[in-house]
Amino acid sequence: MTSQPRIRYRLRRAFSHFTQPISAWVISLLCVVLVSASEPLIPALLKPLLDKGFAQTDFPVWQVPIALIGLFGLRGIGVFLSQVAVAKATNQGLVKLRLQMFARMQNADLVLFKNQSASALGNTLVFEVQNGALLMVSSVMSLVRDSLTLIALVAYLLYLNWQLSLIVALLFPAVAWLMKIMSKRLYQITRDTQTATDELAYVVEENALAYREIRLHQAQSMQVGRFQKLAQKLQRLAMKTSIASSGITPMTQILSAIALSGVISVALLQSHQTGMTVGGFAAFVTAMLMLVAPIKHLSEITGPLTRGLAALERGFELIENTPTETGGSYTSEKARGQIVFEDISVRYQDDLPWALQHINLKIEPGETVALVGSSGSGKTTLANVLIRFVEATQGKARLDGVAVQDWNLLSLRQQFALVSQNVVVLNDSLAANVALGQTPDEQRVVACLKAAHLSDYLATLPQHIHTLVGHNASTMSGGQRQRLAIARALYKDAPVLILDEATSALDNESERLVQDALQSLQKNRTTLVIAHRLTTIEKADRIIVMEHGRIVEQGTHQQLLQAQGAYAAMFKLSQSTGVAPSQ
Ligand SMILES: Nc1ncnc2c1ncn2[C@@H]1O[C@H](COP(=O)(O)OP(=O)(O)OP(=O)(O)O)[C@@H](O)[C@H]1O
Ligand SMILES: [Mg+2]
Numbered sequence: 001m002t003s004q005p006r007i008r009y010r011l012r013r014a015f016s017h018f019t020q021p022i023s024a025w026v027i028s029l030l031c032v033v034l035v036s037a038s039e040p041l042i043p044a045l046l047k048p049l050l051d052k053g054f055a056q057t058d059f060p061v062w063q064v065p066i067a068l069i070g071l072f073g074l075r076g077i078g079v080f081l082s083q084v085a086v087a088k089a090t091n092q093g094l095v096k097l098r099l100q101m102f103a104r105m106q107n108a109d110l111v112l113f114k115n116q117s118a119s120a121l122g123n124t125l126v127f128e129v130q131n132g133a134l135l136m137v138s139s140v141m142s143l144v145r146d147s148l149t150l151i152a153l154v155a156y157l158l159y160l161n162w163q164l165s166l167i168v169a170l171l172f173p174a175v176a177w178l179m180k181i182m183s184k185r186l187y188q189i190t191r192d193t194q195t196a197t198d199e200l201a202y203v204v205e206e207n208a209l210a211y212r213e214i215r216l217h218q219a220q221s222m223q224v225g226r227f228q229k230l231a232q233k234l235q236r237l238a239m240k241t242s243i244a245s246s247g248i249t250p251m252t253q254i255l256s257a258i259a260l261s262g263v264i265s266v267a268l269l270q271s272h273q274t275g276m277t278v279g280g281f282a283a284f285v286t287a288m289l290m291l292v293a294p295i296k297h298l299s300e301i302t303g304p305l306t307r308g309l310a311a312l313e314r315g316f317e318l319i320e321n322t323p324t325e326t327g328g329s330y331t332s333e334k335a336r337g338q339i340v341f342e343d344i345s346v347r348y349q350d351d352l353p354w355a356l357q358h359i360n361l362k363i364e365p366g367e368t369v370a371l372v373g374s375s376g377s378g379k380t381t382l383a384n385v386l387i388r389f390v391e392a393t394q395g396k397a398r399l400d401g402v403a404v405q406d407w408n409l410l411s412l413r414q415q416f417a418l419v420s421q422n423v424v425v426l427n428d429s430l431a432a433n434v435a436l437g438q439t440p441d442e443q444r445v446v447a448c449l450k451a452a453h454l455s456d457y458l459a460t461l462p463q464h465i466h467t468l469v470g471h472n473a474s475t476m477s478g479g480q481r482q483r484l485a486i487a488r489a490l491y492k493d494a495p496v497l498i499l500d501e502a503t504s505a506l507d508n509e510s511e512r513l514v515q516d517a518l519q520s521l522q523k524n525r526t527t528l529v530i531a532h533r534l535t536t537i538e539k540a541d542r543i544i545v546m547e548h549g550r551i552v553e554q555g556t557h558q559q560l561l562q563a564q565g566a567y568a569a570m571f572k573l574s575q576s577t578g579v580a581p582s583q
Pocket of ligand 1: 379
């Protein structure tokens with residue numbers, strides 16, 4: 001198997017992540033050599049015992065326990081040390097690899113999250129690499145240990161009787177051929193198993209996220225069916241793996257039996273001519289039988305090695321094949337906040353309609369611009385182009401006259417505070433969530449929470465701002481979560497503020513209060529407000545009306561009302577449905 005260049009390359013690549021600390025490998029290798037080299041001592045001790053111990057009366061019996069206990073004691077220490085040393089190298093490599101993968105996740109191009117589900121990524125980072133590392137390293141160790149044992153035993157056999165050893169030598173090509181066939185088959189099954197495991201984990205992820213919807217719509221049995229189908233697929237693959245790897249043991253054993261019968265027959269025939277002693281013969285057969293164990297191990301290595309490599313390679317692919325987000329070099333401590341959209345068009349996929357078409361818009365520093373328009377008209381997309389969550393298919397977006405692509409990504413995103421439509425809260429303290437990415441300044445956190453009208457909520461918390469908000473803020477109401485996002489935006493204090501339906505989950509009274517806080521924030525700051533409730537935006541310097549990815553109207557509230565166009569119609573509708581603007 002090691003003769004395949006491909007697997008040799010793969011092994012070298014995988015192993016290179018686990019070479020540190022070198023001292024661990026040196027210790028481990030020394031121990032393994034000691035243990036393997038001492039293997040023939042067992043049959044070697046047998047020879048004098050049989051030839052002399054039973055024949056002579058003055059045989060020093062006390063030597064037997066000393067030799068045996070000494071031998072096994074030493075070997076035991078060797079095995080122990082080598083395993084601990086290898087575990088150290090494995091775990092150290094594992095941490096490094098995981099950190100690399102997680103770091104890549106942080107700077108990966110955003111397509112990664114489109115192509116891979118959270119559970120698939122979790123699977124790769126948490127389970128696959130661990131499994132892979134353990135399997136691969138233990139296989140490599142076994143490869144070294146068993147090869148050395150094999151060499152030691154074969155050398156001893158050659159020393160005892162080289163003719164007989166030739167028969168034993170025939171075993172090797174046969175076993176190598178077996179292993180080659182199996183590794184090919186197992187590789188494919190392993191890949192299929194990974195995909196099936198991801199699918200299964202994804203169903204669990206979805207069901208954990210959507211448990212309310214599933215129960216409300218009585219979709220449980222459907223989900224169980226879906227899960228069952230995937231679980232059974234995994235079961236079939238597991239059976240295929242077992243069948244492939246189980247077949248190999250009996251096959252090796254049969255090969256060994258053939259060799260054994262050959263050796264015994266020839267030895268018996270030879271004994272008349274060469275006068276081989278009983279002790280010599282027993283030592284030979286024992287050493288030969290001891291060969292079976294390393295041969296068996298070596299033949300069984302294919303399965304775990306293939307599985308381990310395939311698992312690790314998933315991690316390597318993540319690190320090596322995931323493109324990183326690319327940015328330019330322009331940086332600014334604090335942008336002035338001038339925004340220009342130059343003929344921006346966006347299409348999410350070639351076969352989808354345009355989400356934005358030829359948008360031209362200039363927003364001056366400090367201006368508050370509102371985007372309105374029906375759902376799906378492209379408002380969020382336009383905002384996302386600015387922070388490069390979406391790349392414009394055509395055209396250029398500029399901040400302070402510099403194309404967003406030419407901005408250093410960190411610096412670019414530092415210029416924006418965003419309250420988005422779906423608020424995501426991390427499983428951390430309230431303070432850490434408000435000051436996300438920065439070390440929380442307690443007073444500022446409290447001030448921002450107060451401005452976001454969360455003081456009442458804060459008063460109910462047992463540990464004040466240090467209370468854990470639970471996984472995805474499961475302990476907060478929708479409106480509270482939204483206000484937390486607003487507090488986060490206030491805390492960030494960035495030159496450009498994007499409010500995408502920032503107050504949609506609030507009641508009228510809270511909205512008015514939060515609005516006041518936001519308005520004071522909007523002073524001297526470029527603001528992009530997206531809202532369905534027109535009350536929120538009528539004070540904007542300019543209102544942009546969008547339809548089907550195009551700008552259809554723009555002007556102030558008064559101008560647009562007078563124009564009697566789309567905005568006026570929307571405004572009329574909002575009044576008749578009772579969401580009246582405050583005058
Ligand atoms: N990730 C995506 N992949 C494919 N299409 C998308 C994606 N995000 C949005 N779209 C499509 O682009 C269009 C504009 O979406 P966008 O989210 O910008 O609308 P919106 O004006 O913000 O709507 P809403 O008021 O409902 O939030 C929609 O037709 C939507 O289906
Ligand atoms: Mg939107």
